[in-house]
Amino acid sequence: MRVETFLRHSARRFPDKTLLVAGSTRLTYAGFDAQTDSLAAKLQGLGVARDDRVLVFMDNCAEAALAIYAVLKAGATFSPINASTKADKLAYIIGNCRPTAILTQRKLAGITAEALAGRTDIAVLVAGTPEFEAALATPTAPACHGGIDVDLAMLIYTSGSTGRPKGVMMTHRNIDAASHSITTYLENSADDIILNVAPLAFDYGLYQLLMAVRVGATLVLEKSFAFPAAIFETMRREKVTGFPLVPTMAAMILQLRDHSALVVPTLRYITNTAAALPVEHIRRLRDLFPGTALYSMYGLTECKRCTWLPPAELDRRPGSVGIAIPNTEAYVADETGHPVPHGTIGELVIRGPHVMQGYWENPTATAERIRPGRHAWEKVLFTGDLFRADADGFLYFLGRKDDIIKTRGEKVAPKEVEAVLHAIPGIAEAVVVGVPDPILGQSVRAIIVRADPSLTEAQIIRACARNLEDFMVPRAIDFRDSLPKTDTGKVSRRLAVELLETA
Amino acid sequence: MIIQNDIRHFIIENFLFGDTSHDLGDDVSLIETDIVDSTGILELVGFVEKTWSITVKDADIVPANFDSIGRIAAYVANNAGQSAAA
Numbered sequence: 120m121r122v123e124t125f126l127r128h129s130a131r132r133f134p135d136k137t138l139l140v141a142g143s144t145r146l147t148y149a150g151f152d153a154q155t156d157s158l159a160a161k162l163q164g165l166g167v168a169r170d171d172r173v174l175v176f177m178d179n180c181a182e183a184a185l186a187i188y189a190v191l192k193a194g195a196t197f198s199p200i201n202a203s204t205k206a207d208k209l210a211y212i213i214g215n216c217r218p219t220a221i222l223t224q225r226k227l228a229g230i231t232a233e234a235l236a237g238r239t240d241i242a243v244l245v246a247g248t249p250e251f252e253a254a255l256a257t258p259t260a261p262a263c264h265g266g267i268d269v270d271l272a273m274l275i276y277t278s279g280s281t282g283r284p285k286g287v288m289m290t291h292r293n294i295d296a297a298s299h300s301i302t303t304y305l306e307n308s309a310d311d312i313i314l315n316v317a318p319l320a321f322d323y324g325l326y327q328l329l330m331a332v333r334v335g336a337t338l339v340l341e342k343s344f345a346f347p348a349a350i351f352e353t354m355r356r357e358k359v360t361g362f363p364l365v366p367t368m369a370a371m372i373l374q375l376r377d378h379s380a381l382v383v384p385t386l387r388y389i390t391n392t393a394a395a396l397p398v399e400h401i402r403r404l405r406d407l408f409p410g411t412a413l414y415s416m417y418g419l420t421e422c423k424r425c426t427w428l429p430p431a432e433l434d435r436r437p438g439s440v441g442i443a444i445p446n447t448e449a450y451v452a453d454e455t456g457h458p459v460p461h462g463t464i465g466e467l468v469i470r471g472p473h474v475m476q477g478y479w480e481n482p483t484a485t486a487e488r489i490r491p492g493r494h495a496w497e498k499v500l501f502t503g504d505l506f507r508a509d510a511d512g513f514l515y516f517l518g519r520k521d522d523i524i525k526t527r528g529e530k531v532a533p534k535e536v537e538a539v540l541h542a543i544p545g546i547a548e549a550v551v552v553g554v555p556d557p558i559l560g561q562s563v564r565a566i567i568v569r570a571d572p573s574l575t576e577a578q579i580i581r582a583c584a585r586n587l588e589d590f591m592v593p594r595a596i597d598f599r600d601s602l603p604k605t606d607t608g609k610v611s612r613r614l615a616v617e618l619l620e621t622a
Numbered sequence: 623m624i625i626q627n628d629i630r631h632f633i634i635e636n637f638l639f640g641d642t643s644h645d646l647g648d649d650v651s652l653i654e655t656d657i658v659d660s661t662g663i664l665e666l667v668g669f670v671e672k673t674w675s676i677t678v679k680d681a682d683i684v685p686a687n688f689d690s691i692g693r694i695a696a697y698v699a700n701n702a703g704q705s706a707a708a
Contacts, residue, residue, distance in 0.1 A: 203656055226655070345653050345660040349684045367661065374664065377680040527661070558661055581639040589659055 121268045121291040122329065123191040126152060129335040133309060138332065140357060141181035141340040148335070151185065158189035159261035161254035162220060165242040169194035169264045171219040172274060175319075176209065176227055178202035179342045182246035183319050184328050185255065186222040191272060191291075194264025195219070198274040198286065199320040202227060203588040208284065209234035213241070216274055216286055216479055220244060268292045274479055275322055277420045278523065282534030286479030287420045296472035297423035298330045300444045304427050305361070305388060305414065309335035312385075313361040314354050316341040316368070321529070322420050323392055327363055336361075344368050348380050358385040365393040365528030369400050370558045372407070381407055392416040392424070393528030394560045395516055398437045405433070415440055417516055421488060422474045422500050425449050425467065426514055439513040447471030449514060451506050456490060464517060467506040468492070474500045522612050524553030526561050529590045533612065536563065536593065539586045543579060545571030548602050551593065552615045565593040566602060566615050625674075625695040632669050633691070637662055648692030653685070663688055670694065674702045 129138075130152035139146045146154070167173055173190045175197050177183035183199070190197035198216060200209065213221075213234060220242040223231045228245050235241060244251055268291040276284040301307075313331050315338060317324030331338040339357050341350060347368075354362065362383075364372075369391065372381065389404065389411055396404075396415060405413060413433060417440035418424035426449055428441030443449035450458045451465040459465045470492055477485035492499030505517040524531040533551035540549035548568040553561030567579065576596040583592045603614035630646050637658050638644055644657060652658040658666065666688060667678050676698065687697040 343653050343660050345658070345663040346684050346688070348680050348682075352684075371661065371664065375680045380680050577635075577639040581641050584639065584641070589656060 120295050121266065122272050122294050123188055125333045126188055129332055133335045136335065137337045139181055139184055139338050139340060144181040146181065153258060154255045155185050155188040155192055156261060157257050157259050158185055158254050159192035160259035162189060162193040163261055165220055167193045167195050167219045169266050170270060171195040172198055172216045174198050174200050174218045174221040176200040176221055176223040176231060177246060179319055179340050180224060180246065182224060184340065192261050194266040196271040196274055199325060201318055201320040201588055205586055206230050206233035207586055212276055212284065268295065275420050278530040278532040278535060279484060282532050282538050285481055285484055288476040288479055290476060293473050293475065294329060298326060298333050300446055301424055302330050302334055303445050307334045307336060311336035311360045312339065312357055314339040314341065314359045315363055316344045316350065317363060317365065322423055323363060326423065344371060347371055347375060351380055351383060354383045359383060360385055360387040362386060363390045366391065366396050366560050367527045367558055369396055369404060373400060373403050378407060386411045388412045388414060390414040390416055392418055394525045395440065401437050419502055422469050425469050436513050439515050441513060447473060451508055461508040461510055461512060464505055464507045466520060467502045467504050469500040469502060524561050524563055526553060526559045526563055527590050531563055531591045536587060536591055539583055540565060543582045545569060545574040550602050550610050550612060550615050552612050554616060554619050562594045563591065564595055564597065564619055566597045566599055568599060568602060625698050626691050628673065629691050629694050633657065636665065646691060649690050651689050653689055670698060674698050676701045
């Protein structure tokens with residue numbers, strides 16, 4: 120089934136129920152359905168047709184949620200772009216997927232204009248402007264687009280080890296499969312009220328919206344976890360039942376001194392993904408939220424979610440990310456792609472209806488991840504993550520096969536950061552690595568050899584901040600006379616990590 | 623104004639790495655403008671605690687007290703010296 124059809128069904132079942140709370144905005148299912156119809160018609164009026172790409176470049180505002188469903192109702196494919204994306208990368212994405220339109224908001228209109236560099240063939244619609252407000256307020260039904268559920272619903276850009284973002288292609292059917300599986304094991308229902316602070320441009324945040332709409336639940340959308348006490352206050356006020364976390368948020372919660380601020384009597388479950396929670400953090404979270412089920416999960420954008428640990432298993436296997444989600448398979452494979460016995464380390468392989476179609480117009484990168492599986496007629500997803508299974512088949516994440524850094528739950532390709540560093544005058548050589556950090560999971564660090572000795576750490580970090588999303592900016596710079604190299608003279612990230620850890 | 627300037631200086635040095643081109647008016651939201659990220663607020667709280675000898679209660683770490691230079695300064699003015707008096 121197409122994703123927007125779930126919205127229409129839920130709007131018919133619960134017209135007066137609150138779908139979305141975002142700041143001071145509250146929208147019912149009927150209201151959200153009507154406004155997305157109107158916005159879809161507006162997009163069609165701007166020239167958006169079936170299968171066109173439309174960028175949604177916004178933070179976690181109500182308009183972002185409306186934009187996503189409006190694009191689908193227009194028959195097009197949405198691509199959510201992180202609000203901290205800079206003009207260079209946005210320009211790359213525009214060049215890569217050639218969108219017909221960009222939906223953005225006032226504070227990002229400047230970056231959008233910079234990325235477009237004078238191009239006028241792409242329609243830009245800015246939330247908060249009279250044109251956008253009028254589009255939402257004019258009741259119009261979009262024209263029938265003729266799309267079906269094997270059409271692309273979204274293109275989510277993800278960091279690649281090559282340093283250029285790649286667009287993960289997901290069909291409506293992929294989303295239907297993933298959201299059905301996840302809402303099944305989380306036992307979501309129309310009674311749920313989910314509070315989400317993860318960016319809608321990150322599939323974890325995005326699926327909170329898609330899943331809430333699917334089951335007729337309420338989504339409370341927040342922009343940031345900067346003020347945990349305020350978020351908990353909102354959770355109590357809105358009677359929140361579900362709270363998705365990433366490890367950095369858990370670490371921030373555990374730093375709070377006054378635990379009475381954390382009481383949310385209605386909270387049914389907490390989920391964690393993006394990176395593993397330290398076992399000690401799991402134990403302390405369970406002490407703090409005794410009546411709440413804690414789900415440890417693991418996934419990647421290329422298939423949304425891979426595994427979940429049933430909360431009842433948490434005591435026995437706190438370090439495990441569990442078993443395959445319903446209606447999928449997950450197994451550990453050797454170099455040739457064959458399953459290995461339990462206990463043996465190998466690459467995790469995922470088989471199921473949620474696996475992506477590939478990377479947008481990138482057959483080489485697609486062929487590395489999507490390969491023949493158990494049967495000659497099928498393709499499965501090679502995750503690039505190293506795992507082992509215990510005797511009962513429960514899976515344990517061990518590390519990445521490539522150099523991708525996970526910080527604050529976001530993926531950072533060292534090459535992407537190094538490309539920016541190498542463009543700074545006065546830098547001779549640079550290597551970027553992730554070092555363990557109690558709050559961030561991993562902290563992005565750079566080792567640099569200067570050609571110009573007067574170059575300072577602040578100058579370098581500032582140059583990075585102008586060109587990279589905030590989570591990619593190195594936290595600290597180490598100046599050296601040479602980079603750590605292997606015997607064959609290749610720059611070694613492993614040695615660089617050791618150098619920083621012992622420094 | 624001295625409190626505001628100390629906070630502004632800390633933000634420029636620690637979050638903007640010396641870049642003074644951002645609008646850092648007293649009323650500018652630090653979060654909405656992405657000047658300070660979510661983990662940065664905790665660093666700001668640590669700075670306030672150390673500089674003005676204040677123990678900031680978790681319940682006080684809310685936008686009304688910490689989302690702009692003006693609000694932080696007002697919070698400091700209202701709470702400074704509390705530990706000395708205690």
